Amino acid sequence: MKYGRTYNFSAGPATMPEPVLEEIRDEMMNYRGSGMCVMEMSHRSKVFQQIIDEAEADLRELMGIPDNYKVLFVQGGATLQFAMIPMNLMKNGKAVYIETGAWSKKAIAEAKKYGEVIVAASSKDQNYSYIPDCSDLDIPEDTDYVYICENETIHGVTWPKLPNTKGHILVSDQSSMFLSKPCNVSDYGLIYGGVQKNVGPAGLAIVIIREDLIREDLDPKTPIYCRYDTHANAGSMYNTPNCWAIYVCGKVFKYLKSLGGLEAMARINEDKAKVFYDFLDQSKMFTGTVRKQDRSLMNIPFVTESKELDAEVVAYTKAHGFENLKGHKSVGGLRASIYNAMPKEGVEALVECLKKFETERG
């Protein structure tokens, strides 16, 4: 590994593509002759306007975002969206949520403050280890939207197929799978993600919203920052945006384009995840915790027979240069997050290390 870097399996903030970090380094003291670093620059400057415009254009190209969707760069991470979504989209005060893990659970708790939340399906009965059948949900006619977390970062489940919303608007938290594979944007009313999982630095959420869902007739007490129309009408610059994160994300978008776009990313990610899942499926010591057809390509939770052994694995891998394999504190066990920027060699090296541990201890 160059620069003495380690293979970092963190769930977020997470590993970044090295070519992007190198470009940022090269532009640090003087961004393209502007005489300053991007973090020193006015967000109202022409130079920054070009940075944000290009970032949006490249994202639109990567995802094939139709013209009737707005792209918003909002601060407050993905968590603020848990509140902004019901604040802005609950017209009848009613929404359907699907509970598939820690992040949809948090979104449900927040939405309940703003209206009636119907949990139409849940996988809580089996510790969020699968995606429930959502082909024929009971959805009231006046439901404002159907909400899913499309990749549960902590529990490691992903939707193999989107739910049947019966004509209602689909809202999706794509934080930990954003740009990991092609996405048919017009299947959704709103897609959002905190970028620190699969794209860039923390503190920025990207919201892709169908224009007709941006309302102006909101509760007048809605904080101005929490209104989608505020951001849409101001080109994401109502106040000072997270300029640095937007700059870095823009670089990642260009990098993904250079690799062949999202189809190429899907192939790379499937190939990479297979290395790890194949290992898990033949191992006698390690077991994946998720039902096979719902396994995430990005976050892979797994366990040994005991907490003590799990802890030993974390210490062993760390000693061999692999960071952040401890599972989330709420679920324990182990977890390898293998986002876009994790090279296949990193996964192969980790598998070799785990095999060695298994042989030594077996």
Ligand SMILES: *Cc1c(COP(=O)(O)O)cnc(C)c1O
């Ligand atoms: C990390 C994460 C969040 C929260 O993101 P913040 O930017 O920390 O608010 C929400 N949803 C999912 C799926 C996540 O992985």
